[in-house]
Amino acid sequence: MNQEDIDEILQVIENPVRRRLIKLLSQEPCYALQLSKELGLGQPLVAKHLAVMEAAGLVASLVEKSPSGPPRKRYSLAKSVSVTMDVAPNLFIERAVAFVPNPRRRSKDGEGLNGRLQEAVAATDDREKLSGLSELLGEVDKRMSEVEAERVELLQLRNQAMGEAARVAGRLEGFDRRRVLFHILDEHDMEVGRISESLNLRELAVKAILEELERDYFA
Secondary structure, three states: HHHHHHHHHHHHHHHHHHHHHHHHHHHHOOOOHHHHHHHHHHHHHHHHHHHHHHHOOOOOEEEEOOOOOEEEEEEEEOOOOOEEEEEEEEEEEEEEEEOOOOOOOOEHHHHHHHHHHHHHOOOOHHHHHHHHHHHHHHHHHHHHHHHHHHHHHHHHHHHHHHHHHHHHOOOOOOOHHHHHHHHHHHOOOOHHHHHHHHOOOHHHHHHHHHHHHHHOOOO
């Protein structure tokens, strides 16, 4: 996802009411009246938030006939997105990744988790199906917790490394030189055009700074 997509998603989920709506819609599609009753909020307020979410593409609606009144909209989530943000001294990472179910995708352990998913889905008895899915969800959540714990350790390591790099950068004269150095360390990028665009600096200035940094630090 590009920066505009990330900004749009963050603008939607920064509101706690919209996050509650997302949680409810993640379970099943709902009508605005159902959502307002569940949250204990007025239907006009809920409809306003749903309109914002739909405009951002996070929610979709379908007009359906009502058995006892005018047509009504049923809302559902339209995107599958993972959003992460890491903030600390010398650390800022924001990331949004879209994902879709892919029955052909294999997990790292070959047919392990994917095979168990297909087996549970194929079960004809609902009790057997839910039992298999429950066990699978428990294993998936366990593995995700292990991955997150490892990620936290890596973030701590990265933060320490950037802290040391920041001390070196702090001895550089010139704000623009420090900005370029931090861009190199954060983005692993030394391309003049991209740095110029990202930092809003003239390409000639960026080129001169890069030559100095390469001579003094990256030779």
